[in-house]
Structure formats: C-alpha cells, structure tokens
Amino acid sequence: MALQGSPDPGAVSGQYYQAIIDSLPDALLVLAQDGTVVLMNPAAERVFGYSRQELVGHDHRIILAEGYRLGFQRFFKALRAGGPESSYGSPFEAYGLRKDGTEFKGEIACGLLDIAAGHCMSVSVRDMTHREEPDDGLREAMSLLSATLESTADGILVVDTGGQIAGVNEQFVSMWGIPRELLATHDDEAVIRYVLGLLKGPQSFLDKVRDLYEHPLAESNDVLKFTDGRTFERYSRPQKVADKVVGRVWSFRDVTPRLAAQDQAKQALADLAEQAEQLKALAFQDPLTGLANRKLFHDQLAESLRGNRSGTVDVLLLDLDDFKEVNDILGHHAGDEMLTEVARRLRSCVRPDDTVARLGGDEFVVLLTDSPEPDDVAESIVASLNVPMWIDGTMLRPSLSLGLASASRDVVAASELLRQADVAMYAAKAAGKNRYMRFEPHMMTALVQRTDMEAGLRLAVDSRQITVHYQPVISPNLGEVVQFEALARWRRDGNLVPPGQFIPTAERSGLISAIGMQVMRHSFVELQPWLAGDAGRSVAVNISGVQLKDCTFAERVLRLADSCATAPRQLVLEVTESVFFDPDAHVIRQLDLLRDAGVRVALDDFGTGYSSLGRLQELPVDAVKIDRSFVSMVRTGAEKLPILNSMINMAHSLGLTVTAEGIETAAQANYLTNLDCDSLQGYLFSHPEPESGLELALLRSADAIDQMRGIRLEG
Secondary structure (H helix, E strand, O other): OOOOOOOOHHHHHHHHHHHHHHHOOOEEEEEOOOOEEEEEOHHHHHHHOOOHHHHOOOEHHHHEOOOOOOHHHHHHHHHHHHOHHHOEOOOEEEEEEOOOOOEEEEEEEEEEEEEOOEEEEEEEEEEOOOOOOOOHHHHHHHHHHHHHHHHOOOEEEEEEOOOOEEEEOHHHHHHHOOOHHHHHOOOHHHHHHHHHOOEOOHHHHHHHHHHHHHOOOOOEEEEEEEOOOOEEEEEEEEEEEOOEEEEEEEEEEEOHHHHHHHHHHHHHHHHHHHHHHHHHHHHHEOOOOOOEOHHHHHHHHHHHHOOOOOOOEEEEEEEEOOHHHHHHHHOHHHHHHHHHHHHHHHHHOOOOOOEEEEEEOOEEEEEEEOOOOHHHHHHHHHHHHOOOEEEOOEEEOOOEEEEEEEEOOOOOOHHHHHHHHHHHHHHHHHOOOOEEEEOOHHHHHHHHHHHHHHHHHHHHHHOOOEEEEEEEEEEOOOOEEEEEEEEEEEEEOOEEEOHHHHHHHHHHHOOHHHHHHHHHHHHHHHOHHHHHOOOOOEEEEEOOHHHHOOOOHHHHHHHHHHHOOOOHHHEEEEEOHHHHHOOOHHHHHHHHHHHHOOOEEEEEEEOOOOOHHHHHHHOOOOEEEEOHHHHOOOOOOOOOOHHHHHHHHHHHHOOOEEEEEOOOOHHHHHHHHHOOOOEEEOOOOOOOEOHHHHHHHHHHHHHHHHHHHHHHHHO
8 A cells, every 4th residue: 555645656657757758868759650740858859959849740751851751661661560579670870950951960769669559669869960070972962862863754663672662753753643642641552553553454564563573683674555545664673782682663764755756757757668669650650551651661671682582572662543633623631541541452462571661642662572473462452452442422443553673682772673663663654554564674764765855855945945836726617717726846856756755754844834935935926927917816825733833824924925915815725624623722813813814714635534524614714625535436427426515515505615626537527517616626627837837737727628618518
C-alpha cells in the first residue's frame, strides 16, 4: 500500500522520462507512418529553428535538405519489413534544413516504436556542424544529381530491391499521368495498377519486371505500347552502391513523335519511289497509247543488234494513210481514239516479248527478234487495221503503209535499219498505200532520186526556173475561151518533170508557197493583154492549204494583182476540199478576205472528197470543177448518167457555176453541154501551152467549138 500523501509513482515516472527527453542534447522527433511529426524535444527546436507548434502535425520533409527527403520513408519501410529484431537501424549521415534555409550535416539514428496508436519511428538527429565543416562537394553533387533528374526529358523511376518505389522525377509523373493524390498515398500497388491500365500489353510489362528482379544484374531495353497510341522506349539497369545491388533504375522515353516522323519519312520515301517509277514509265512510255516511246524503242533496237545473234532482227515501220483527215473532219479527240485502238490491234498481232512503239503522231514501229515469219506479222497488221472501227458514231476503216526491214547476222547500225524500214514504208505509199513492202536496195535509189528532186526543185525556185503553161477553158454558150488555167511546169536538164512528181515534193518541202506566187506573177504578166481585152475573162491558179496557212496570203495576192493591173474579179483560185477541213482559222479567213475583194474560189476535183455533195452548200466557193473521173464515164454520149445531172443541178441550185475538166471527145463535150454545164476544159480544145503558144491554143479551141457546134446542129 502506498503512504498517504506520497506522489503517484506513474506520474513520477512520466515526468522523469519527459525530463530525460527534454534534457537530451540531440534533437529527437517521433514520426507517424505518413511522415507527420507527432513529438519533438527542445533540442529539436534549437537544431531546426522551428517551434513545437510549427513542426508538430506537419510533414517532416521540410527539415530535410533536397536529395534526402525520401530517405526516412524508405528507412521506415525497411524497419517495418525487418520485424522486432530490426527495430533500430545503424546511424547514417544526412543533411538537415533549418527554418532560416541553412543546411547542416547531421548524424541520424532511427528506431521503430510500437504504441497503442500504431507504429511510429523515433528519429534522433545530432548536429555535426561543430565536428567538421559541411561537405560542400557532396551537397553540390546531390543538388546536381537532383537537378539533372528533374531536367531530363526521360521519366525516371527508382525501385528498391523489394520492388517498392524509392523515387521518381517530375517527368515520369507527367509522362504516365499519375495523379498526385495517388502518389501521396505511397500505395505502390495502386500506382502499378494504374500504370498497367495504360498499356496494351500489361502482362508482358509485368513479365519483364519479374524477369529482371530474378536477374538483378541484368539490363534491358524494350518498347511499351499504350492504348492511346503512344510508344515509350523502356531502359532498365541495376542500382549499385559499392558493388552491391540496392535497387533498379527505370528510364522511360516517349518516342511517339520520333516514330511518327520515321513513318512519315518512310511514306515519303515510298511516295518518292512511286513517283520515280511513274517518271521512269513516262520517260519510256507513250502517254496516249501506253506503248513504248521513241527512246525505249531505240534502246531496245540497239540492244537487239548488239552481240552475236542466232536469228534476225526485223523492224516494221508504219503510219496511217490520210490520218490528218480524221483529225480535220471528226476532231482530235476522235484521232486520239483511233490511235489508241490502232495500238491495241498492233499489240494483238505480235508476241508478248516483241516491242511495239509509237514514234509520234500516227507513226508506229514494231521490233521483232528471232521472229520465224516477219512477213506474216506484217500481213496480219495490215489485215487487222483494215477492220472497221466505230468512233463517235462514225465508221472508220483505217489503212496504213508499212515498211519492213530485216538484219540477219550482218552488222547493221540501228539507224540504218530504221532508215531502210522508212524507205520501204514510203515505197508502200507510192505503190498505192494500204499495204506493206519489204525493203529492197532499189528503193534506196528511189529515195535518192526524191532527195535529188527536192534539191533540184529548190534550186529551180531560187533561180526562177519554174515556168507556166496555160490550158483554155471554153464557154459552150458563148462559144469562146473565157478562162485559162495556169499550170506550173519545171524543165530540168531539157526535160519537163511531170507535175505529179514535183508538186508533192514542193508541198513536203514547203516550196509550194514560193512556186504558187511565181505562177501567179507569170500569169498576171503573160495573160495581161488577153485579160485586158474583156473584163469577163479570167485566169485560174491552183493553191494549196499550205499557202493558205500564211496569214498574209490574201494581202500578198491582192497586192500582186494590183501591181500587175489585174482586177481581183479576173482571178479564180482553185482549191481542193481538204483545205476546208483544216482546223487552222487562218485558212478560211484568207479565202473570205479574197472573196470580199472580188476574187472567186473554185472547188477542184469535185465529187472525189469526203461528203462533197452534202457539204457543198456550207463551203465558201463560187464554182465547182467536176473531176475527170466522172467525165470519163461518158463514152458514146448515149449513156444515162444521173450522177452528172445531179451534180450540175445541185451546183446551179446553190448559185455556183460548173466546169467539167478532162474533156477529150466531142461526145463528152456535147453530153455535158446538154446538161447545161457552164464551162468545158480538156485536150479536145487544147493541151496546156506556154505563153508563146497562146494564139495556137485559142485557134485550136475555136476549131473544136465549131466542130462541136456542127455536131450539135447535125444532131
């Protein structure tokens, strides 16, 4: 029993312990599990500069220097994990932070307290300032390390050997989007569950972590895929202190922008490769037909002729006959459709490995290598293209001229083989078109002759050697010559060159314009006395579409007529129907200007062109000349030829005069006179004569007229 009035032993004991704690020279703090300060002694107030009210109930990390603020949390967990036998840890050094912001080096001792309220940790801090100067290098190193971790673009996670989070930097929190309140709970399992919820393959993530903890010294590098499309690169290596593994450092780098840039670069490279293929195709492919182009053909021809050959190399060069008229009549769209269809038919006539190319315009070429029967292929091509095709509702039957040249084992240059095929093609045209011809040496002679003719014709034009012969045109009603047709003549080496030979050469070479003006000038000068005798008399001059393309043609003709004192009304320009299909607006414009000035226009070779009868009323002409092929149908004069009657009547109904050319017999002259044909022209009246034979031509015409009238009177 206790003595009355004696003090309570429990109270005395409590006061005793409190006195002991308060008298300790070292700072003593008691921390709750969440790091809150629950108790401190006066020495702690002196060491840290905070009053009891300023620290108790607050987070203990405000009294720790940067770099040491997570140390007690890790130590607390270690003590709890170690059990009762590990209730106190060995002292260690750390840096504290006073209220005034100064740092000091301290020796720390921690112990685990088990009280009614739960586990707490006692922390004893001994100020080491009086023992040694602060280690500035260590503090700087810790500060640099902390600053480095926070400034890096990578997210850093440090985990101890027990798998508990020991530290993270701000970039890690930002990259993973971990809520601050979740981190504040220090619930590592909850943090892991949150992280796994962001990943596409959470199980592989965990498998990698387990594997690394089973192999503490291992390093790893892999890739994490997120459900939101991001991609992280993950690096991991062990954390060592004095060669002892104390944890693991994880580094995460967001490579999503880099991968996106790589994907863009790959796509750009793929696009460039595709464009390169397209450009390559364009460089060697005809854009309209899809065939090989000129460059690819020449490359393949040169390759075929190179080296030893066991068989032949054959070149089939062709172009379409009168293709220009398709463009002129139906338009270029129809022409393109025809070229495309021709390309398709050509491909169907050859083997898959044979080359079919379009050289340009309507010119195509086929290259055969080791073909057993190149002539059969040529015949097949001609037959294939002769099959009618329908374009814009119009049936067209293309025809072609094809030249075939072959090279066996003899060395032949590519250009020479192609030239031989070209020569053969022109020989096919000269032979009547719509056929193929194989190159023969004599064809080269013909080419040389054509080249020689062009050179001679150019010299003749330059030296004004082109002369004019005149053929009279008579009026049956008036019984006299009313017109002379001026015809160009070229005497070379004492012989007259037929117009059918040199006129096409003149048109191909562009000399026709100069020849036409020379013929017109000769006509105005040499016929001037005859023209002056009667204003109703005229001279007819042939002109080509090439001349009409000159936008100054009308002006030049009218100026020339004026200088030669010839009235425009006394000039008749003869044109073929093809000039009206030329898309060049200058052609019709020139004719309109001349007609406005009084010049008359006659449609030559009437009845032989495309739809002449149907288009007659649309053409800007004043007269028509019936082609000699229709006149030749009259043999005895007793024939019934309604086509001639229809042609003359149609022309008259449109206000046009009619001339029939090629009259050779009196029967033909009388037949056409009875059909009211306005004018007649032909050998019956006179052959073409030079200026010196004009009087003779007039006399012969008068005799023929008298004879014709006599026949009519007798009839």
